[in-house]
Amino acid sequence: MFKKILIANRGEIAIRIMRACKELDIKTVAVYSDADKNSLHVQHADEAIHIGAASPKESYLNADKLIQAAHASKADAIHPGYGFLSENASFAAAVASAQLAFIGPSADSIRAMGDKSESKIAMKKAGVPTVPGYEGLSSEAEFKKAADEIGYPVLVKASAGGGGKGMRVVHSESELSEALESARREALNSFGDERLLIEKYLADAHHIEFQVFGDQHGHLVHLFERECSVQRRHQKIIEETPSPLLTPALRKEMGEAAVKAAKAVNYYNAGTIEFIVDPDTMQYYFLEMNTRLQVEHPVTELTTGLDLVQWQIRVAAGEHFPYSQAQLTQRGHAIECRVYAEDPANGFLPSTGKLLQYIEPKGPGIRVDSGFTAGNEVTHFYDPLLAKLIVHGEFRELSIQKMQSALREFIVHGVVTNIDFMQSVLTHEDFSDGKVTTRWVEKTLDSGSLLPPTQKRASALHIITAALADLTIVNRKSSIENRNEPDPYSPWKQLNGFRN
Amino acid sequence: MKITFDQTVIDLTPQGKSYRATVGDQTVDVEIVRAKEGQLELLIDGERVTAYVSSDGTKRWVTVNGQTLMLTKPAASAKRRGSGHDHGSGLVTPMPGLVRSVNIEEGEAVMKGQTLLVLEAMKMEIRIQAPRDGLVKKLLVKQGQTVEREQVLIEIE
Numbered sequence: 001m002f003k004k005i006l007i008a009n010r011g012e013i014a015i016r017i018m019r020a021c022k023e024l025d026i027k028t029v030a031v032y033s034d035a036d037k038n039s040l041h042v043q044h045a046d047e048a049i050h051i052g053a054a055s056p057k058e059s060y061l062n063a064d065k066l067i068q069a070a071h072a073s074k075a076d077a078i079h080p081g082y083g084f085l086s087e088n089a090s091f092a093a094a095v096a097s098a099q100l101a102f103i104g105p106s107a108d109s110i111r112a113m114g115d116k117s118e119s120k121i122a123m124k125k126a127g128v129p130t131v132p133g134y135e136g137l138s139s140e141a142e143f144k145k146a147a148d149e150i151g152y153p154v155l156v157k158a159s160a161g162g163g164g165k166g167m168r169v170v171h172s173e174s175e176l177s178e179a180l181e182s183a184r185r186e187a188l189n190s191f192g193d194e195r196l197l198i199e200k201y202l203a204d205a206h207h208i209e210f211q212v213f214g215d216q217h218g219h220l221v222h223l224f225e226r227e228c229s230v231q232r233r234h235q236k237i238i239e240e241t242p243s244p245l246l247t248p249a250l251r252k253e254m255g256e257a258a259v260k261a262a263k264a265v266n267y268y269n270a271g272t273i274e275f276i277v278d279p280d281t282m283q284y285y286f287l288e289m290n291t292r293l294q295v296e297h298p299v300t301e302l303t304t305g306l307d308l309v310q311w312q313i314r315v316a317a318g319e320h321f322p323y324s325q326a327q328l329t330q331r332g333h334a335i336e337c338r339v340y341a342e343d344p345a346n347g348f349l350p351s352t353g354k355l356l357q358y359i360e361p362k363g364p365g366i367r368v369d370s371g372f373t374a375g376n377e378v379t380h381f382y383d384p385l386l387a388k389l390i391v392h393g394e395f396r397e398l399s400i401q402k403m404q405s406a407l408r409e410f411i412v413h414g415v416v417t418n419i420d421f422m423q424s425v426l427t428h429e430d431f432s433d434g435k436v437t438t439r440w441v442e443k444t445l446d447s448g449s450l451l452p453p454t455q456k457r458a459s460a461l462h463i464i465t466a467a468l469a470d471l472t473i474v475n476r477k478s479s480i481e482n483r484n485e486p487d488p489y490s491p492w493k494q495l496n497g498f499r500n
Numbered sequence: 501m502k503i504t505f506d507q508t509v510i511d512l513t514p515q516g517k518s519y520r521a522t523v524g525d526q527t528v529d530v531e532i533v534r535a536k537e538g539q540l541e542l543l544i545d546g547e548r549v550t551a552y553v554s555s556d557g558t559k560r561w562v563t564v565n566g567q568t569l570m571l572t573k574p575a576a577s578a579k580r581r582g583s584g585h586d587h588g589s590g591l592v593t594p595m596p597g598l599v600r601s602v603n604i605e606e607g608e609a610v611m612k613g614q615t616l617l618v619l620e621a622m623k624m625e626i627r628i629q630a631p632r633d634g635l636v637k638k639l640l641v642k643q644g645q646t647v648e649r650e651q652v653l654i655e656i657e
Contacts, residue, residue: 352595420568469555
């Protein structure tokens, strides 16, 4: 087993991985940029190494600096987390040739699946259903011709892409040129590769993915599905398992297709096969494979009872994964809500600032994977994910209730969050009916039926509370004048005087 | 005494241990049961409510019954803060970021919805579009420049 692991990431996922290391009695090394000196992940590690400026290119995306840091700290393995270099085949290869273990699949598997065009071709060959479309086009005229053949709306996306970056939905020919240009630019900027592919855009589809897991001895299973259809900007915000859409028969069929897809690229470690499912025809199509740990892995952990990160480390160290497909079952229902510093009322634009208050919910069946604490700064350099709130209940309705209750107890002040927005998604009847598709958020927002129903009554209470808090300042200002106070309007400096 | 938030006036009158609070046509009795850093336990018409309040200049972040609102006090009561981004004709940055491209020039006529410039922040592209038809009076940023939140980018007349 490894003695020391360097975590080439930041935020909640770095902390999640460090927890697994500690449980396995492995020392941890954090890396951090200028912007992350005081971040929580640095404090969780046994040691921390500064790797550069705030811009990801100078730090978390700098393979040389990460490998140097691993050598300097005498780590014997690197866990890449998700995002950053986690799906970069050259990084995985560089780690291996630096005599370090890469906690993830082989560089060859990453390469085969990392390219959306190549992987689609490989899946077609392996007999896994794929979305109708074209790969390998370059001129605008070729794209235009392809779009006409497929029929609008179409989706253009970066061959090297992921996470919704470098992806554009094109509704008509007039939008195609600008979409190609901006998708190309975003792709080049995010992935250093501007190739795009084009395919039919299935607007009213469910996004359902299968977790796969394998060891380095040829054993690979699936760990069931995650329903991830609640999305904005093509990024997931609420995930759950089991999916309310799948029948046992379809679950089995898709699970087998996922295993076939992963085996086609000799996959090992944790990976995810993403499918889209048309609810009208119940037809499913391979979308892409994520060759890394997913953000939403906790819902799978809670329902299968497996610690995926521990197993990632163990199989990377050469252990056998001991469970057969028949031994694996789903127990209960789990939901994850991604708490983002972003403003749903303003196009989900990220919100930056200092966390004035940050209180997480607690209780049976409630898990919070978070990367922030009160006083931390949310900067514009990185993804605005504050925390993941995950609940586990006996069945779906109970999980939804548990999530609603937990979200009410999640207090974040200082940045705008999507907490109230997720609350209104959870109370919407389309969500309880399991009818949410990937375009649902956009459509439902446009129709105006996604507003918090109690907003109006609540705001009188809010104003009363704010006024009472302020009154305490008025009371004390007559008696005490503290010029050194960083915020003279803070109501929390002299509450005793008020209460007397 | 009267306190104003977001154009709503609230009247608070002390009554022994509690306060009588009036907002619009709503009047409630409020008692503070306990107060600690950032947190107030209230009895509102006899109903126990835990509220969370944070203060940042003129802003108040308030959570009651799981709902968070950001309220603003009128600027007059907080002159120490650099408030007043009152640029009627200006387009301001929604968030800090980098100017990826500038698609217009000073003096150019623009149409509502036209993409004027593209910002990049948190690895996303944000298109700044013209809110209405008009003329670009001033272009205050250039490609490659880093911009702060609420910085004026373009003035349109």
